[in-house]
Amino acid sequence: MVDEFRRKFLKTGAAAAAAMAATPSVLAQQAGNGETARFYEKGNVRIRYEETGSGFPLLLIAGGGLNGSTIAGIRGGNPFNTLDAFKDSFRCIYADLRHSNGQSTGPLEIDRPWDSHTDDHLGLMDHLGVKQFAVLGFCIAGPFIWNLMKRAPNRVAAAVPVQPVGFRPELPRSLYESQSTGWGDALIKRRPEITKEQTDRFLTKMFLDNPDFIFTVNRDFVKSCQTPVLVLPDDTAGHSLPVAIESAMLAPKGQMSMYPWKDTPAKIPLAVRHVRSFLLSHRTA
Numbered sequence: 001m002v003d004e005f006r007r008k009f010l011k012t013g014a015a016a017a018a019a020m021a022a023t024p025s026v027l028a029q030q031a032g033n034g035e036t037a038r039f040y041e042k043g044n045v046r047i048r049y050e051e052t053g054s055g056f057p058l059l060l061i062a063g064g065g066l067n068g069s070t071i072a073g074i075r076g077g078n079p080f081n082t083l084d085a086f087k088d089s090f091r092c093i094y095a096d097l098r099h100s101n102g103q104s105t106g107p108l109e110i111d112r113p114w115d116s117h118t119d120d121h122l123g124l125m126d127h128l129g130v131k132q133f134a135v136l137g138f139c140i141a142g143p144f145i146w147n148l149m150k151r152a153p154n155r156v157a158a159a160v161p162v163q164p165v166g167f168r169p170e171l172p173r174s175l176y177e178s179q180s181t182g183w184g185d186a187l188i189k190r191r192p193e194i195t196k197e198q199t200d201r202f203l204t205k206m207f208l209d210n211p212d213f214i215f216t217v218n219r220d221f222v223k224s225c226q227t228p229v230l231v232l233p234d235d236t237a238g239h240s241l242p243v244a245i246e247s248a249m250l251a252p253k254g255q256m257s258m259y260p261w262k263d264t265p266a267k268i269p270l271a272v273r274h275v276r277s278f279l280l281s282h283r284t285a
Contacts, residue, residue, distance in 0.1 A: 037103065040095075040127040045106035047120050049095035053087030056157075056283040057130045059121060060086075060094040063139025063163065066183040070102035071095065078138050079163070079262045085272050089280060090134070095124060099187055108194055113206045114216045118147045125155070132284050136160040136275070139239065146247075147216040149227045156227050158282035160275055163234030166243025167211045174237045176207040213243055219250060228253040230278045232261055232271060 040047045050071055060082055062073025074082055074094040086092055096102025098120055109116035121144065125133060134157050135145050142164025149156050165175060184199035206215065213219060229251045233244035241259075248256035255278065261271040 039103075040124050042123050042127075045098065045120060045123070046104060047095050047098065047106075047124055048103040049093065049124055051128075052083050052092045052094075053090055055088075055090045056279075057125070057128075057133035058086055058090035058092050058279065059125065059133050059135040059137075060092055061097075061121070061135070061137030061141035061144055062094070063137070063141060065140050066097065066099060066179055067101045067186050068182075069097035069140055070100050072102070073138075080268050080272055082136070085276065086136075086279070089276070093124070093128065093130070093133075095120070099183075101186065101190075108198055108202055110198060110201045110205065113202050114143060114147055115151075117144055118151055121148060122152055122155075131155065132157050134158045134160075134279050134282065136162065136279070138162045138164075140165055142166065143214050143216040146214050146222075149225055149229075150217050150221060153225070153227060157284050158228045158230070158279055160230045160232070160278065161244070161247075162232040162275075163236075163239045164214070164231065164244055164247075165238045166240030166247075167207075167213055167215065168237070168240045168243075171237050172211060173208070176203050178238060179203050179207070214247060219246075222247055222250040223252070225251055226253060227251075228255075228278070228282050230255045230257065230275060232257045232275070233259050234262075235260075 037048050038050060040049060048071065060074050062069045062077060064073050064077050068077060071094055083092055096104040098104045098106045098117060099108065104120070106120070132155050135148055136159075137145050142161040145159050145161050149159055168174060180200065180203055184196070184203060187199060188194055188196060229248065231244050231248040231254065233241050233256065235241035245256065248254040257271050257274050258267070261267050
């Protein structure tokens with residue numbers, strides 16, 4: 001007999017294709033869900049965030065590139081309903097990425113694009129009084145997750161990069177070009193004080209200066225990383241299947257889900273069960 005949890009995710013899986021096809025502008029209209037916006041502020045940075053559920057803290061980072069990584073993305077823009085999957089067992093914490101199509105604001109730190117976002121993630125956890133947490137994120141969140149493990153190894157209890165971005169030598173400018181049009185041009189329209197030259201330098205630092213592997217960490221770090229990691233691979237121009245597999249194989253406590261895991265709606269609940277059991281097994285006191 002199929003239990004209630006499985007029925008919920010079979011239904012979610014059937015709708016996954018439509019959710020994944022939604023554009024960031026449509027997803028932005030779904031944000032809020034009647035909840036009062038909350039903000040974490042530090043200096044000239046202001047991060048909008050929300051919390052759902054209770055239990056061990058779980059930081060959720062939406063996919064959709066730098067523009068689509070928002071609260072709305074967590075609520076409706078991923079291959080499965082992330083909050084429904086985890087809110088019964090975890091304190092889900094999620095935010096609009098700085099400079100995304102959301103409400104978070106702050107300076108464009110051209111010389112430290114990855115680290116400026118990691119500052120926000122760790123700053124939000126500090127603001128909420130969270131010492132240790134697990135983290136799960138999609139797409140662009142992959143490098144953010146590895147950067148969290150590098151910068152705060154004693155705070156990240158477990159990590160799940162889902163369909164993570166990675167460098168593809170056969171398509172070396174793919175991520176730069178997609179984010180230039182999908183994020184940079186949109187940001188300039190919202191914030192006219194930011195120039196095309198500035199967004200180009202920001203993205204060049206992210207994706208073109210010394211490009212390799214996961215962007216935020218090298219293979220030696222992954223080999224030494226003692227954080228339990230579960231990777232759910234994907235294979236697109238921006239989501240490198242070889243990098244996803246290699247990262248899972250190199251990590252001493254790495255695991256990988258079945259692949260493909262979202263090509264049919266029926267497989268998605270199985271992948272979600274794998275993620276849930278992984279995260280539950282690595283909760284700390």
